[in-house]
Amino acid sequence: MDDDCEKVAAIVSRYGSNRDSLISILQDIQSEYHYLPENVLRAVASQLGLPLIQVYGVATFFKAFSLEPRGQHIVSVCLGTACHVRGAPAVLDEVKRRLGIAPSETTEDMRFSLETVNCLGACALGPIVVVDGKYHGQMRPGKLKKVLGK
Ligand code: FES
Numbered sequence: 001m002d003d004d005c006e007k008v009a010a011i012v013s014r015y016g017s018n019r020d021s022l023i024s025i026l027q028d029i030q031s032e033y034h035y036l037p038e039n040v041l042r043a044v045a046s047q048l049g050l051p052l053i054q055v056y057g058v059a060t061f062f063k064a065f066s067l068e069p070r071g072q073h074i075v076s077v078c079l080g081t082a083c084h085v086r087g088a089p090a091v092l093d094e095v096k097r098r099l100g101i102a103p104s105e106t107t108e109d110m111r112f113s114l115e116t117v118n119c120l121g122a123c124a125l126g127p128i129v130v131v132d133g134k135y136h137g138q139m140r141p142g143k144l145k146k147v148l149g150k
Pocket of ligand 1: 082
């Protein structure tokens with residue numbers, strides 16, 4: 001058994017090999033690899049006894065899952081209307097400048113991936129930047145050094 005198969009087996013057994021836990025299993029795999037590699041999805045399908053197409057169906061349905069390698073840290077900048085009028089474009093420009101990447105890209109050292117989103121439901125706190133699931137409200141370009149530095 002190679003490393004990936006062992007890791008998948010450990011994650012799948014955490015959920016008692018329960019097919020209904022497919023989403024949780026994929027979440028754990030994404031935390032481990034920062035994306036969902038094809039060979040790992042094949043191993044999940046095989047270990048749960050599910051058709052590969054069903055595993056891919058879930059993996060591609062949820063935006064939180066990625067089939068492409070992503071960075072260790074995910075930076076999301078909200079460009080919804082409320083955040084936009086409060087200065088999100090300037091915040092995004094500063095994130096791009098600091099990380100040296102455009103939205104949908106990952107830094108060469110695989111530390112950061114940048115994405116844009118349309119409204120996170122916290123408009124009153126805009127502009128919003130989310131780093132690894134943590135919301136940072138009323139963001140200004142000058143505050144990014146501290147937020148990204150963490
Ligand atoms: S527009 Fe950014 S949180 Fe709603």
